Amino acid sequence: MAQVIVVTSGKGGVGKTTSSAAFATGLAQRGKKTVVIDFDVGLRNLDLIMGVERRVVFDIVNVIQGEAKLNQALIRDKRVDGLSILPASQTRDKDALTREGVQGIIEELSKEFDYILCDSPAGIEKGALLALYFADAAVVVTNPEVSSVRDSDRILGVLQSKSKRAEEGKEPVKQHLLLTRYDPARVERGEMLKLDDVLEILAIPLLGVIPESESVLKASNSGNPVILDSDSPAGQAYADAVARFLGEEKPHRFIEAEKKKGFFGRLFGGRAA
Amino acid sequence: MSWLNFFRTRRDEAAAATNANLAKDRLQVIISHERVSRTREDFLPKMQQELVAVVTRYVAVDPEKVQVNLERGADLSTLAIEIELPGPKGKLT
Numbered sequence: 001m002a003q004v005i006v007v008t009s010g011k012g013g014v015g016k017t018t019s020s021a022a023f024a025t026g027l028a029q030r031g032k033k034t035v036v037i038d039f040d041v042g043l044r045n046l047d048l049i050m051g052v053e054r055r056v057v058f059d060i061v062n063v064i065q066g067e068a069k070l071n072q073a074l075i076r077d078k079r080v081d082g083l084s085i086l087p088a089s090q091t092r093d094k095d096a097l098t099r100e101g102v103q104g105i106i107e108e109l110s111k112e113f114d115y116i117l118c119d120s121p122a123g124i125e126k127g128a129l130l131a132l133y134f135a136d137a138a139v140v141v142t143n144p145e146v147s148s149v150r151d152s153d154r155i156l157g158v159l160q161s162k163s164k165r166a167e168e169g170k171e172p173v174k175q176h177l178l179l180t181r182y183d184p185a186r187v188e189r190g191e192m193l194k195l196d197d198v199l200e201i202l203a204i205p206l207l208g209v210i211p212e213s214e215s216v217l218k219a220s221n222s223g224n225p226v227i228l229d230s231d232s233p234a235g236q237a238y239a240d241a242v243a244r245f246l247g248e249e250k251p252h253r254f255i256e257a258e259k260k261k262g263f264f265g266r267l268f269g270g271r272a273a
Numbered sequence: 274m275s276w277l278n279f280f281r282t283r284r285d286e287a288a289a290a291t292n293a294n295l296a297k298d299r300l301q302v303i304i305s306h307e308r309v310s311r312t313r314e315d316f317l318p319k320m321q322q323e324l325v326a327v328v329t330r331y332v333a334v335d336p337e338k339v340q341v342n343l344e345r346g347a348d349l350s351t352l353a354i355e356i357e358l359p360g361p362k363g364k365l366t
């Protein structure tokens with residue numbers, strides 16, 4: 001039986017797609033058969049972040065409407081073994097996604113994969129509800145910023161009331177906080193909410209802190225999930241988060257501002273990418 | 274090629290190789306394809322169904338075993354349809 005993980009946030013633009021791509025790639029790198037599904041029908045972007053946009057033939061709506069077999073719509077990643085992408089439809093509207101349709105897809109994918117990641121659209125409307133409905137675990141992507149934290153709290157409430165697990169009175173969806181775009185220097189200057197504050201307010205276990213990093217833009221430009229850039233702080237932070245998800249103990253990194261470099265450090269140290 | 278030309282192409286190549294240019298190239302390809310498909314119905318699902326129908330008239334193929342691979346490019350796209358046919362021992366219809 002595959003584990004279904006939703007990557008969600010409520011608020012838009014906080015890093016769900018970036019995180020879904022990195023996380024899925026990271027799980028596959030560790031030998032887990034992983035498929036990542038784009039639920040953002042009408043505004044598909046996961047294909048671009050994964051760098052497979054030129055290879056999309058069929059999408060999730062084609063499968064639900066019986067125009068293509070699931071197998072034909074899955075795009076097998078050429079970089080990492082055991083990683084597949086199921087794109088969202090670009091031309092249809094959100095109503096083309098039905099709960100029964102999604103259920104059929106998840107059941108079929110469960111036979112082949114260990115992990116099914118669902119990249120949720122923003123909001124708490126139909127698309128987002130469908131993305132989280134079948135979840136066993138949720139990665140709640142949050143930025144250290146007031147509206148993002150509040151929206152994350154909303155989505156936690158939705159997970160606790162509108163997921164299948166909640167409706168059926170089963171063990172609740174396992175919640176994980178992924179704090180992204182964290183800038184320790186700004187936190188130190190008192191300009192940004194600090195990790196402890198966010199943890200105190202949301203009160204769910206911390207999966208990882210992803211620093212604000214230039215490598216994320218570089219990664220999306222080239223269509224290589226940032227976790228493949230193993231020299232970059234964001235790439236390393238995602239790799240740690242994946243390891244923790246799989247039960248490893250990893251100390252949190254990138255939560256302290258870099259110490260001021262001495263003269264030679266400044267001369268030769270360069271800057272964090 | 275004059276030496277002037279030589280330097281020009283070298284510079285263009287260097288520019289094309291930057292990360293931001295890679296983003297632009299990828300966007301140009303995908304957006305031009307998307308603009309076309311916005312104005313007319315996507316024919317791929319139908320074409321694939323018809324192809325499978327033709328093939329099944331001759332051989333018993335599992336529709337699951339029909340793989341359509343597309344690679345969109347700037348100047349040309351390639352569409353590869355792979356149909357796994359049963360071996361000589363497979364029964365003919």
Ligand SMILES: Nc1ncnc2c1ncn2[C@@H]1O[C@H](COP(=O)(O)OP(=O)(O)OP(=O)(O)O)[C@@H](O)[C@H]1O
Nearest residue numbers: 012013014015016017018122181210211212213216
């Ligand atoms: N750690 C980071 N450092 C710097 N930029 C980041 C980081 N994470 C995400 N971004 C940037 O934030 C923007 C939004 O990211 P992304 O598309 O992943 O968000 P999203 O939550 O999926 O958005 P939407 O709600 O529209 O689906 C992108 O420009 C991305 O490059």
Ligand SMILES: [Mg+2]
Nearest residue numbers: 016017040045
């Ligand atoms: Mg997104």
